Amino acid sequence: MSPSDTRATDRPKGSTMSTTTSVSTCATTSCAFNHDGCHALAVTIGGSQGTASCGTFVTVDVRGGVAGDAGKVGACQRLECVHNTDLMCSADAITVGGDNALCETYQAR
Ligand code: SF4
DSSP: OOHHHHHHHHSOOOOOOOOOEEEEEEOOTTSTTBSSSBOOSSEEEEEETTEEEETTOOOOSSOOSOSSSOOEEEEEOOTTBTTEETTEEOSSEEEEETTTTEETTOOBO
8 A cells, every 4th residue: 555545545534423503593684595594405604714604695686495494504614613523513503694694603713
Protein backbone atom coordinates (compact mmCIF):
# COMPACT_ATOMS: atom_id res chain seq x y z
CA MET A 1 0.00 0.00 0.00
CA SER A 2 1.45 3.35 -0.98
CA PRO A 3 1.42 6.36 1.39
CA SER A 4 -1.34 7.93 -0.68
CA ASP A 5 -3.48 4.78 -0.25
CA THR A 6 -3.06 5.02 3.53
CA ARG A 7 -4.23 8.61 3.54
CA ALA A 8 -7.27 7.68 1.47
CA THR A 9 -8.34 4.90 3.85
CA ASP A 10 -7.81 7.08 6.92
CA ARG A 11 -10.00 9.83 5.52
CA PRO A 12 -13.40 10.19 7.21
CA LYS A 13 -16.24 8.97 5.02
CA GLY A 14 -18.84 11.31 6.54
CA SER A 15 -20.77 11.98 9.66
CA THR A 16 -22.50 9.24 11.64
CA MET A 17 -25.03 11.76 12.95
CA SER A 18 -28.52 10.29 12.69
CA THR A 19 -30.66 13.27 13.60
CA THR A 20 -31.32 16.45 11.71
CA THR A 21 -31.36 19.94 13.10
CA SER A 22 -34.57 21.90 12.79
CA VAL A 23 -34.87 25.53 11.80
CA SER A 24 -37.07 26.32 14.79
CA THR A 25 -37.79 29.88 13.70
CA CYS A 26 -36.91 31.99 10.71
CA ALA A 27 -37.70 35.69 10.86
CA THR A 28 -36.45 36.35 7.33
CA THR A 29 -39.93 36.66 5.86
CA SER A 30 -38.69 37.88 2.48
CA CYS A 31 -37.42 34.36 1.72
CA ALA A 32 -39.50 32.34 -0.74
CA PHE A 33 -39.31 29.30 1.54
CA ASN A 34 -40.73 31.24 4.49
CA HIS A 35 -44.47 31.05 5.01
CA ASP A 36 -45.19 30.78 8.70
CA GLY A 37 -41.60 29.55 9.10
CA CYS A 38 -39.06 27.74 6.98
CA HIS A 39 -40.40 25.14 4.54
CA ALA A 40 -37.17 24.19 2.81
CA LEU A 41 -36.55 20.46 3.09
CA ALA A 42 -32.87 20.96 3.89
CA VAL A 43 -31.07 24.29 3.98
CA THR A 44 -27.36 24.79 3.56
CA ILE A 45 -25.78 27.26 5.93
CA GLY A 46 -22.89 29.14 4.39
CA GLY A 47 -21.59 32.65 4.85
CA SER A 48 -18.03 33.55 5.65
CA GLN A 49 -15.62 33.37 8.57
CA GLY A 50 -17.39 34.92 11.56
CA THR A 51 -20.80 35.17 9.89
CA ALA A 52 -23.11 32.24 9.20
CA SER A 53 -26.00 32.78 6.83
CA CYS A 54 -28.51 30.61 5.06
CA GLY A 55 -27.37 29.75 1.53
CA THR A 56 -30.86 28.58 0.60
CA PHE A 57 -32.33 32.05 1.18
CA VAL A 58 -33.86 33.36 -2.04
CA THR A 59 -36.22 36.20 -2.87
CA VAL A 60 -38.40 35.31 -5.84
CA ASP A 61 -42.05 36.00 -6.51
CA VAL A 62 -43.37 32.62 -5.31
CA ARG A 63 -43.59 30.75 -2.03
CA GLY A 64 -42.27 27.20 -2.09
CA GLY A 65 -40.78 24.29 -0.26
CA VAL A 66 -42.55 21.35 1.33
CA ALA A 67 -45.71 21.28 3.41
CA GLY A 68 -45.79 20.40 7.06
CA ASP A 69 -43.05 20.46 9.64
CA ALA A 70 -40.08 21.21 7.38
CA GLY A 71 -37.12 23.51 7.82
CA LYS A 72 -34.12 21.28 8.48
CA VAL A 73 -30.39 21.96 8.22
CA GLY A 74 -28.97 19.67 5.54
CA ALA A 75 -25.39 20.90 5.66
CA CYS A 76 -23.29 23.64 7.18
CA GLN A 77 -20.09 25.11 5.77
CA ARG A 78 -19.14 27.02 8.96
CA LEU A 79 -16.48 24.66 10.28
CA GLU A 80 -15.46 27.17 12.95
CA CYS A 81 -18.87 26.98 14.66
CA VAL A 82 -18.95 25.02 17.93
CA HIS A 83 -22.02 23.14 16.68
CA ASN A 84 -20.39 21.95 13.45
CA THR A 85 -19.46 18.26 13.21
CA ASP A 86 -18.30 16.91 9.86
CA LEU A 87 -20.01 19.78 8.01
CA MET A 88 -23.28 18.98 9.76
CA CYS A 89 -25.05 20.93 12.50
CA SER A 90 -25.21 19.20 15.89
CA ALA A 91 -27.39 21.82 17.61
CA ASP A 92 -30.90 20.72 18.56
CA ALA A 93 -32.31 23.55 16.51
CA ILE A 94 -31.24 26.84 14.99
CA THR A 95 -32.91 30.20 14.61
CA VAL A 96 -32.50 32.31 11.51
CA GLY A 97 -33.21 35.99 11.13
CA GLY A 98 -32.30 39.38 9.78
CA ASP A 99 -32.37 40.75 6.26
CA ASN A 100 -29.60 38.34 5.22
CA ALA A 101 -30.94 35.17 6.91
CA LEU A 102 -28.21 34.89 9.51
CA CYS A 103 -27.87 31.73 11.59
CA GLU A 104 -28.36 33.21 15.05
CA THR A 105 -27.25 29.98 16.74
CA TYR A 106 -23.76 30.31 15.24
CA GLN A 107 -21.02 30.45 17.84
CA ALA A 108 -17.37 30.64 16.83
CA ARG A 109 -14.98 28.17 18.52
S1 SF4 B 1 -25.45 26.62 14.65
FE1 SF4 B 1 -23.40 26.55 13.72
S2 SF4 B 1 -23.21 24.48 12.83
FE2 SF4 B 1 -25.42 24.87 13.22
S3 SF4 B 1 -26.19 25.71 11.25
FE3 SF4 B 1 -25.65 27.48 12.55
S4 SF4 B 1 -23.52 27.95 11.94
FE4 SF4 B 1 -23.95 25.86 11.19
